[in-house]
Amino acid sequence: MSSVDPITEFLNARERAASHQVDTVPVALATADGSGRPSVRMVLLRGVDERGFTFFTNYNSRKSSDLGANPHAALCFHWVALDEQIRVEGRVERLPAEESDLYFASRARGSQLGAWASAQSEVLPAREKLEEEYRAVEQKFADQPVPRPPFWGGFRIIPRRIEFWYGRPDRLHDRIVYERTETGWKIDRLYP
Numbered sequence: 001m002s003s004v005d006p007i008t009e010f011l012n013a014r015e016r017a018a019s020h021q022v023d024t025v026p027v028a029l030a031t032a033d034g035s036g037r038p039s040v041r042m043v044l045l046r047g048v049d050e051r052g053f054t055f056f057t058n059y060n061s062r063k064s065s066d067l068g069a070n071p072h073a074a075l076c077f078h079w080v081a082l083d084e085q086i087r088v089e090g091r092v093e094r095l096p097a098e099e100s101d102l103y104f105a106s107r108a109r110g111s112q113l114g115a116w117a118s119a120q121s122e123v124l125p126a127r128e129k130l131e132e133e134y135r136a137v138e139q140k141f142a143d144q145p146v147p148r149p150p151f152w153g154g155f156r157i158i159p160r161r162i163e164f165w166y167g168r169p170d171r172l173h174d175r176i177v178y179e180r181t182e183t184g185w186k187i188d189r190l191y192p
Contacts, residue, residue: 005185009178011048013082016082017082025045026044027045029074030075033069039066054099054154054156055154056103057120058118058152059094062121071091072089083167084164087163091160092158093156093158094155100152115152116137116141116149160180161180172192173192175191176189
């Protein structure tokens with residue numbers, strides 16, 4: 001069994017997927033509210049390093065509300081073309097403002113304006129209302145850089161468990177799980 005840490009293993013898997021023209025950015029994010037009711041949606045993975053996995057959102061969104069009540073989440077990457085799946089579970093923390101500022105500044109201007117215009121997860125009475133809000137912020141920030149909204153930023157999932165699933169014939173799949181301990185990562189193979 002590999003002695004490589006799971007972040008390196010993930011980066012290797014993502015490189016394999018990219019070499020097969022698989023989009024490695026979308027990922028399923030599962031959260032649960034304070035009562036334990038689950039919710040899952042697709043988000044865009046915007047970074048991964050030894051600290052964890054990052055994504056960005058409106059801090060007033062449902063996912064942010066869930067994370068405020070229950071700061072644990074799970075990610076699931078499923079790359080059908082490779083017959084591979086990676087599951088990540090861990091504690092979630094907000095990114096420092098500087099990291100969120102840096103990422104926000106790299107976004108396309110339209111996406112920056114859209115972040116200001118959208119009251120994400122709130123009831124929208126009509127599509128025209130969103131378009132009206134967009135035009136208003138477009139005018140407000142005309143001829144100037146768009147600052148990051150104070151209600152928008154990033155989260156990092158700090159993994160405590162990462163499982164790699166590799167499809168094999170006859171349902172004899174490989175499942176390798178890394179669990180964080182006080183001294184490093186414990187690695188086990190699981191029955192499929």
